[in-house]
Amino acid sequence: MLQKFYIMTFSILDVINAQKELNKFRLNNSTNHERFIFPFLCGSYFTYRKIDVIRIFAIAKTISENPTYLDVGCGYGDFLEKIREYIPNAEGIEKSAEIFYSIGKAKPEYIKIADAYNGIDKKYDIIFVGWMEPGVDYRDQISESAKCIITTFDKGGQCGINGGCEFDGHGFDKIASWVTPSWIDVNTELMNKYYTNNIKAEKIQELRRLRGAHNLWYVYCRPELKNMLKIALEELKSKNIKEKYKHEEILDECGFALNESLPLNPDLYLWKIKIED
Numbered sequence: 001m002l003q004k005f006y007i008m009t010f011s012i013l014d015v016i017n018a019q020k021e022l023n024k025f026r027l028n029n030s031t032n033h034e035r036f037i038f039p040f041l042c043g044s045y046f047t048y049r050k051i052d053v054i055r056i057f058a059i060a061k062t063i064s065e066n067p068t069y070l071d072v073g074c075g076y077g078d079f080l081e082k083i084r085e086y087i088p089n090a091e092g093i094e095k096s097a098e099i100f101y102s103i104g105k106a107k108p109e110y111i112k113i114a115d116a117y118n119g120i121d122k123k124y125d126i127i128f129v130g131w132m133e134p135g136v137d138y139r140d141q142i143s144e145s146a147k148c149i150i151t152t153f154d155k156g157g158q159c160g161i162n163g164g165c166e167f168d169g170h171g172f173d174k175i176a177s178w179v180t181p182s183w184i185d186v187n188t189e190l191m192n193k194y195y196t197n198n199i200k201a202e203k204i205q206e207l208r209r210l211r212g213a214h215n216l217w218y219v220y221c222r223p224e225l226k227n228m229l230k231i232a233l234e235e236l237k238s239k240n241i242k243e244k245y246k247h248e249e250i251l252d253e254c255g256f257a258l259n260e261s262l263p264l265n266p267d268l269y270l271w272k273i274k275i276e277d
C-alpha cells in the first residue's frame, strides 16, 4: 500500500489514492507514524528536527532584522509552517494547484502556485530548495533571487541534472553542511518494527545495523556574507539547544538520535554541523 510514494515523481491520481490509504490507515492506527509513512500528505520528504529550523533562523536573522524566506516546491508546506513560527512572513511556491484541490485541502495564502523554472518573481534573503525533479535544473533562477540558499536533497540523486544540487558555480560559496535521515530511512525502521509480521527480534536488530541516513543539507551564501554567517553558526553550535518537536521521539526511537553515528558510516554523526574553513 505504501510503495507508490517511493516513486518520487507522482501523478495526481497517486495523491488521491494516497489520501484514501491515509484515511484507512487512520481508522486502525493511533500512532504518530504517519508523517514517515505518508510524507507528502503529512510531513516532509526530508526529516528534520527543531535544530534545523533554529539553524535556518540563525542564518536568517544574521542577514536581516526582518528576513525574507522562500521554500521552493513546498508541497503542502509542512516544513514551511515550522519556519513561519520563526519567520512569520516566510512564503512558499508550489507548481501544482491540483495537489490541493484534488483532495479538498485549502491552500494557505502564503503558498503561491508557480513554477520555479519560470523564475522567482522577488528577491529573498533565503531560498530553501528541498526538491528538484530529476532532469530539471532551476539553479540559475534560484541564484538570481537569493542571498543565501539552503538545499536538502537525497543522496540517491533526485536533484537536477546529474544529481547536482550544488550552487558553487552560481556565485555562491558553501559554508556549512550536515546529514539527516530521509523519510525512507525512518520508514524502513518503522516498517520492520511495527508493520511487518513474523520478523524475529534478532532479525530486527540485524536490519537495524544496516540503517542509513540519506539527506544532505548544504548552506550556500553570497561571498560577502560568508564570514558573518559562519560566525553565527559557530555561536549556535556552542549553545545547548534543548527544544524539540514531538515527532523527534520517533527519530530517537528508530536509531536516528542527534549526534548518533550509524554502523555503516561510523565517522558520520547525524545533525552534526560541519562549518567550512
Ligand SMILES: C[S@@+](CC[C@H](N)C(=O)[O-])C[C@H]1O[C@@H](n2cnc3c(N)ncnc32)[C@H](O)[C@@H]1O
Pocket: 008, 039, 040, 043, 044, 045, 046, 072, 073, 074, 075, 076, 093, 094, 095, 096, 099, 114, 115, 116, 117, 130, 131, 132, 133, 138
Ligand atoms: C517531493 S515533493 C516535496 C514536497 C515538500 N518539499 C516535502 O519535502 O515534502 C516536491 C514538490 O515540488 C513541487 N515542484 C516540483 N517542481 C517544481 C517547480 N519547478 N516549481 C515549484 N514547485 C515544484 C512538486 O509539485 C511537489 O509538490
